[in-house]
Every structure is written in C-alpha cells, then in structure tokens.
Amino acid sequence: xxxxDVTTAALEVRNLSFSxxxxxxxxxxxxxxxxxxxxxxxxxxxxxxTLFALLTRLFTSADGTITIxxxxxxxxxxxALAEMGVVFQQSTxxxxxxxxxxxxxxxxxxxxxxxxxxxxxxxALARLNMAERADEKVRNLNGGHRRRTEIARALLHDPQVLLxxxxxxxxxxxxxxxxTQHVHDLAHDGMTVLWATHLSDxxxxxxxxxxxxxxxxxxxxxxxxxxxxxxxxxxxxxxxxPKP
Amino acid sequence: MRWLPALFxxxxxxxxxxxxxxxxxxxxxxRPLVWLLVFAAGFRAALGLSITPPYQTYITYEIYxxxxxxxxxxxxxxxxxxxxLVYDRExxxxxxxxxxxxxxWWLLTCKLxxxxxxxxxxxYAFLATAAAFGITMPTVGYVAVLPALMLAGxxxxxxxxxxxxxxxxxxxxxxxxxxxxxxxxxxSSALYPLWKMAESSxxxxxxxxxxxxxxxxxxxxxALYGQFNFAALAWVLIATAVxxxxxxxGYDPARGLIRKRA
Numbered sequence: 001x002x003x004x005d006v007t008t009a010a011l012e013v014r015n016l017s018f019s020x021x022x023x024x025x026x027x028x029x030x031x032x033x034x035x036x037x038x039x040x041x042x043x044x045x046x047x048x049x050t051l052f053a054l055l056t057r058l059f060t061s062a063d064g065t066i067t068i069x070x071x072x073x074x075x076x077x078x079x080a081l082a083e084m085g086v087v088f089q090q091s092t093x094x095x096x097x098x099x100x101x102x103x104x105x106x107x108x109x110x111x112x113x114x115x116x117x118x119x120x121x122x123x124a125l126a127r128l129n130m131a132e133r134a135d136e137k138v139r140n141l142n143g144g145h146r147r148r149t150e151i152a153r154a155l156l157h158d159p160q161v162l163l164x165x166x167x168x169x170x171x172x173x174x175x176x177x178x179x180t181q182h183v184h185d186l187a188h189d190g191m192t193v194l195w196a197t198h199l200s201d202x203x204x205x206x207x208x209x210x211x212x213x214x215x216x217x218x219x220x221x222x223x224x225x226x227x228x229x230x231x232x233x234x235x236x237x238x239x240x241x242p243k244p
Numbered sequence: 245m246r247w248l249p250a251l252f253x254x255x256x257x258x259x260x261x262x263x264x265x266x267x268x269x270x271x272x273x274x275r276p277l278v279w280l281l282v283f284a285a286g287f288r289a290a291l292g293l294s295i296t297p298p299y300q301t302y303i304t305y306e307i308y309x310x311x312x313x314x315x316x317x318x319x320x321x322x323x324x325x326x327x328x329l330v331y332d333r334e335x336x337x338x339x340x341x342x343x344x345x346x347x348x349w350w351l352l353t354c355k356l357x358x359x360x361x362x363x364x365x366x367x368y369a370f371l372a373t374a375a376a377f378g379i380t381m382p383t384v385g386y387v388a389v390l391p392a393l394m395l396a397g398x399x400x401x402x403x404x405x406x407x408x409x410x411x412x413x414x415x416x417x418x419x420x421x422x423x424x425x426x427x428x429x430x431x432s433s434a435l436y437p438l439w440k441m442a443e444s445s446x447x448x449x450x451x452x453x454x455x456x457x458x459x460x461x462x463x464x465x466x467a468l469y470g471q472f473n474f475a476a477l478a479w480v481l482i483a484t485a486v487x488x489x490x491x492x493x494g495y496d497p498a499r500g501l502i503r504k505r506a
Contacts, residue, residue, distance in 0.1 A: 056343045060497045082245070082345035092335035094257070108253030109344035109351075111246040142324050 008194035009033055016064030020049055025050040027215045028201050033194060037187035039203040040196040042212035043240050048196040052165045069160040085154030089165040091146055095139040099149050103156060110157040124152040128182060131152060144175030158176045161192045168202065200233040213240045247273035250346055251354045256414035257306025258358035262359035272366045277373060284309055296437060298469040306379050311465035315457060318363045318372055318400050323425055326404030330411050349492055352405055360397030367393055385468035392467035393394035395480050409494025432458040448459035
C-alpha cells in the first residue's frame with residue numbers, strides 16, 4: 001500500500017523513526033508527496049505533531065532522512081527551511097502587532113526587507129482575501145482571519161512546500177470550510193501542501209491521503225482509490241478505531 | 245540570504261514589546277532607585293569605604309553602589325528576556341524563529357543583541373535619574389561605560405538564553421529568581437567591596453571573586469571613571485563564551501531540549 005518512489009516529490013520522508021525515551025512515536029515512516037493537496041490523517045496521538053516537529057527541524061532524528069525540494073533537512077537545513085512554509089497548530093502571531101507587521105517580521109527572518117518584503121506581504125494577503133485587514137491588530141481579528149494571516153505569512157517567501165498542522169483547530173464551521181477551500185485552491189495552483197488533520201471532512205476526493213496511526217503509516221494513495229465506495233469517515237474509523 | 249534584516253526585526257520586536265509593557269519600564273527604573281535612595285542612605289553610616297581604585301578620594305556609599313545597580317538593571321533585564329523566551333516557547337512564537345532559514349547561532353545572537361540594547365537604554369535612564377538626584381559620574385564615564393554595558397549585557401543575556409533552554413515551564417521561573425538572580429547579585433561586589441567581604445569571611449570573598457557578575461560590575465565601575473579593568477574584561481569575556489556555548493547547546497535541535505510532547 002506504500003506508493004512507489006517519486007523522485008520529483010517536493011517533500012520526501014525515508015525510514016523516519018523517532019522515540020520519546022522508551023515511547024516510540026514514529027516507526028519507519030516512508031512517503032513522498034506529489035504537488036497538490038496531501039492530507040495527513042490520523043487520530044489524536046498518532047504521531048502527526050511529532051512528524052511536523054521533525055519536518056520543521058524543531059528537533060531532529062538520527063533515524064531516517066527528510067528531503068525538502070531536493071535538500072536534505074539534516075545536511076542542508078537552511079536550504080530546506082527556505083523552501084518551506086509552516087502553519088503551526090498553535091498560533092504564532094504577535095497579538096500586539098498588526099497583520100502587516102507580523103508578516104514583515106517573518107519576512108525579515110527570511111532575509112527579506114524593504115519594498116520587496118512589503119510587496120510580498122501585500123500579494124500574500126491579497127491571495128487570502130486579507131488585504132483590507134493589513135493594518136488591523138491581530139488581537140482584534142477573529143480566529144478565521146488569524147489563521148488566514150498565518151497562511152499568508154507562510155507563503156510570503158514563495159516556498160515550494162506548505163505544511164499545516166491541524167490549522168482548523170478552534171475555528172467555527174464556516175471559517176473551517178473557508179480555510180480548507182482556500183488551501184485546496186492553493187494546491188490546485190501547483191503548490192505542494194501537507195495538511196495534518198483528524199477530521200475526514202476536510203479532505204476531498206482527488207486529494208492524496210496519508211493515514212498515520214500509532215506512529216505507523218497505514219495508507220498512502222489517492223483518496224477515492226483508497227476508500228472506493230466507503231465514505232472516508234467510515235474508512236478511516238475502520239482502520240484506526242478501536243478493534244471490536 | 246541576507247542576515248541583517250533579521251537582526252533589525254528581532255531588535256524592533258524586543259523594543260516594541262518593551263514599550264508595550266510600561267510597568268516593566270517603570271519597575272526597571274524604580275527598582276535601582278529604591279536601592280540608591282533608601283538602602284544606600286541607611287547604609288552610608290554603617291559602612292566606611294576606604295580609597296580603592298578606581299576611586300581617588302573618599303566616596304559616599306551612594307556613589308559606590310551606582311555601578312552595582314547598573315549591573316542589577318542588566319541582570320534583571322537579562323533574566324526577563326529569558327523569561328520571554330520561555331513564554332515564546334510555550335506560546336509557539338519560538339517555533340517561528342527556529343524555522344527561519346538562518347543559522348541558529350545568528351538567531352540567538354540577534355535575540356541577545358536586542359535584549360542588550362534594551363538593557364543599555366534602561367541603564368542610561370537610571371544614570372540620568374541618579375544624576376538628577378545629584379549622584380554624578382565623570383563626564384567621560386558616561387561614554388566609556390557604553391562598551392562595558394554592552395559586554396555585561398551580552399554576558400547576562402547569554403546566561404538568560406542558556407537558562408531558558410533548560411527551564412521547561414514558565415512556572416519554574418520563580419526558581420531562577422531565587423537561585424540565580426539573588427545569589428548573583430548579593431554574592432558580588434555590587435553592594436559591598438570585595439575587601440570588605442574578605443574581612444568577614446574568606447570563603448564569601450572567594451565566592452564573590454568567582455562570580456562573573458562581580459566582574460561585570462567591576463568592568464562597569466572602572467569604565468564609569470574612564471578606566472579599564474583588564475582582569476574584569478577577561479572574566480566577562482570567558483563567562484560570555486561559556487554561557488553562549490551552553491545556550492547553543494541547549495537550543496541544538498539534535499539535543500532537542502525544546503523537545504517535548506507537542
């Protein structure tokens with residue numbers, strides 16, 4: 001059930017394992033994701049956040065390799081990180097700064113400044129329909145708009161890969177649907193997106209799907225091919241739910 | 245990849261954060277003033293100070309403790325910025341910093357520079373207020389002290405960074421107050437000259453002489469009189485290197501001290 005090697009993949013993970021002391025969080029995970037929308041589906045505690053922490057190099061593992069846009073994350077971390085946009089599960093916005101100030105701070109962390117940075121911030125905000133909120137303080141924004149700000153920010157440096165760790169947590173249904181659709185649109189434009197979630201209704205039929213359970217990758221493939229005629233939520237539950 | 249924008253952006257963020265916390269600025273100013281105007285006034289009678297370098301004449305206790313209080317401002321600020329790092333880590337904004345494609349040592353250096361600049365501004369605000377109360381230094385001292393403050397700030401900031409990588413949670417920060425700030429301040433030459441310490445206890449004197457904060461204070465003290473204390477400088481440089489190395493080690497992703505169940 002594991003897909004064949006895709007050498008052109010913007011994000012590739014090989015033989016990745018990780019343990020917290022004696023507790024194994026990821027066991028020999030292998031996947032390569034194609035351009036477009038890939039959903040990383042797994043129940044709570046499946047290892048999604050650990051995988052994200054490894055993908056974003058918050059910590060590293062001696063077992064396995066992660067390649068981003070052709071750069072080995074452990075050997076060329078800075079090249080790899082430069083090609084990656086990340087939206088963390090927990091908000092990382094500065095509440096006392098405006099939307100634009102938040103974006104410019106991030107731009108500077110990527111070596112961008114001046115007109116170039118301002119231009120990119122404008123474009124990224126427009127892409128997420130946030131242009132008119134550029135000068136509002138983040139504290140005054142609702143959850144959905146904060147998330148959009150974070151997605152706009154993650155796109156600022158034109159990354160090849162966009163990683164999102166449960167980005168709809170805490171949003172109401174409308175905002176959740178809107179954000180999900182926005183990111184699908186980005187993926188249709190050719191971006192490589194990895195979207196971690198435990199909610200099967202955020203996934204569309206032509207998406208690529210990875211199912212992670214108890215640190216192991218159970219499935220890797222096209223959603224409609226994998227699930228056949230079974231609704232995705234049932235398919236997911238059968239795989240990961242409590243065994244009868 | 246350009247490195248300088250990150251330095252300016254991180255410094256700007258530190259400055260904005262400081263401006264937004266008005267209480268922090270006021271307490272940073274009031275704390276040393278309370279020591280200067282209340283504590284020193286009470287102690288001047290109890291403590292006789294003899295003439296030791298850099299002083300060339302008898303001085304009052306108020307004059308003696310000014311450099312120590314400059315050090316105190318920097319010590320508190322260094323720890324405050326490490327507190328903000330632990331907070332950043334809990335709130336997630338640390339992740340943003342660490343996923344930047346710049347080298348980690350540079351990002352930590354930017355953070356350190358930012359907090360040092362804030363410390364220096366506070367020290368000058370304190371010196372100005374002290375001068376308004378008639379406690380002045382030689383004019384040249386106000387300029388000469390700048391590089392000394394820079395070094396002291398880097399040293400204490402690096403200590404804060406190192407501590408922040410080892411403190412797992414915000415709640416543990418009270419421990420830092422009790423086990424780092426207070427001993428460092430009281431077991432130094434900030435409040436009493438070392439020779440005075442030696443009179444009461446040799447051991448106490450030796451501890452004080454080992455404490456890097458003592459040397460930061462002495463570096464500031466000599467600089468305030470336009471003089472240069474080589475031994476203090478060497479101590480401060482060594483301590484900065486050690487604390488800096490510890491901080492880098494603590495923030496190394498392979499060691500992963502920020503590794504915790506996300």
